[in-house]
Amino acid sequence: GENVEQHPSTLSVQEGDSAVIKCTYSDSASNYFPWYKQELGKRPQLIIDIRSNVGEKKDQRIAVTLNKTAKHFSLHITETQPEDSAVYFCAASGPGSARQLTFGSGTQLTVLP
Amino acid sequence: NAGVMQNPRHLVRRRGQEARLRCSPMKGHSHVYWYRQLPEEGLKFMVYLQKENIIDESGMPKERFSAEFPKEGPSILRIQQVVRGDSAAYFCASSPRPGQGSGNTIYFGEGSWLTVV
Numbered sequence: 001g002e003n004v005e006q007h008p009s010t011l012s013v014q015e016g017d018s019a020v021i022k023c024t025y026s027d028s029a030s031n032y033f034p035w036y037k038q039e040l041g042k043r044p045q046l047i048i049d050i051r052s053n054v055g056e057k058k059d060q061r062i063a064v065t066l067n068k069t070a071k072h073f074s075l076h077i078t079e080t081q082p083e084d085s086a087v088y089f090c091a092a093s094g095p096g097s098a099r100q101l102t103f104g105s106g107t108q109l110t111v112l113p
Numbered sequence: 114n115a116g117v118m119q120n121p122r123h124l125v126r127r128r129g130q131e132a133r134l135r136c137s138p139m140k141g142h143s144h145v146y147w148y149r150q151l152p153e154e155g156l157k158f159m160v161y162l163q164k165e166n167i168i169d170e171s172g173m174p175k176e177r178f179s180a181e182f183p184k185e186g187p188s189i190l191r192i193q194q195v196v197r198g199d200s201a202a203y204f205c206a207s208s209p210r211p212g213q214g215s216g217n218t219i220y221f222g223e224g225s226w227l228t229v230v
Contacts, residue, residue: 031217032217032218034217034218034219036221042223042224043224044156044204044221045221046218049218089156093217095217099161099208100146100158100169101158101219102158103148103155103156103158106154106155
C-alpha cells in the first residue's frame with residue numbers, strides 16, 4: 001500500500017518568513033495530493049490540493065509543488081502569520097477503489113510573532 | 114449545505130463497554146471514510162464504505178471494531194469491549210462518487226473524542 005513520509009516534524013519560523021514542508025510517497029499510481037491544516041482539538045481542514053497532471057498550484061500565500069518522477073510534493077507558505085500556527089498534514093491517494101487518503105505524520109508549524 | 118456531521122462529539126466509556134460513533138456525510142456524498150487519530154499522532158485510515166458496502170477495511174483492527182453504512186441513516190463505527198488504548202479522536206470524512214464533482218477530495222467532520230476510563 002501507499003506510504004507517505006513527511007518532514008520536518010516541527011518547524012518554527014519568524015512571522016513574515018516562509019515555511020516549507022516536504023512529503024514523499026511510495027505508490028506511483030497515486031494521483032491526488034491534498035494538504036490539511038489541523039488546529040488543536042479541531043478537524044483537519046483542506047487548504048490546498050494538487051492532482052498529478054499539474055506541477056504547481058498556488059492560492060494566495062499557499063503553494064504546492066509536485067514532482068511525480070521523484071515522488072515528492074511540498075507545501076510552501078509565504079509571509080507567515082501567527083494564525084498559520086497549526087499541524088499540517090500531507091496526504092496521497094490513488095484512483096478508483098484506492099482513493100482513501102494515506103496521511104503523513106504531520107508537521108507542527110509555529111509562527112513566532 | 115451542512116458539512117459532515119458526527120455525534121457524539123465526546124464520549125466516555127468504561128473498559129469493557131461498547132462505543133457507537135455516528136456519521137452523516139455531506140449532502141450528495143455517497144462515500145464515507147473513518148480515520149483514527151491518537152493523541153499527538155497522525156490520521157490513520159480505518160475503513161472506507163459506500164451505502165450497504167464496505168469497500169476497504171484494511172485499516173480496521175481485526176477484533177472488536179466494525180463499521181456499517183446502511184441504506185438509510187448514518188454510518189456507524191462500533192467498538193466493542195473498549196480498552197484504554199481505544200481512547201482517540203475518530204474522524205469521519207465523506208466524498209462524492211468517483212468521477213462526480215471534486216473526485217478524490219474528502220471533507221472531515223468535527224470528530225468524536227472517545228475516552229476510555
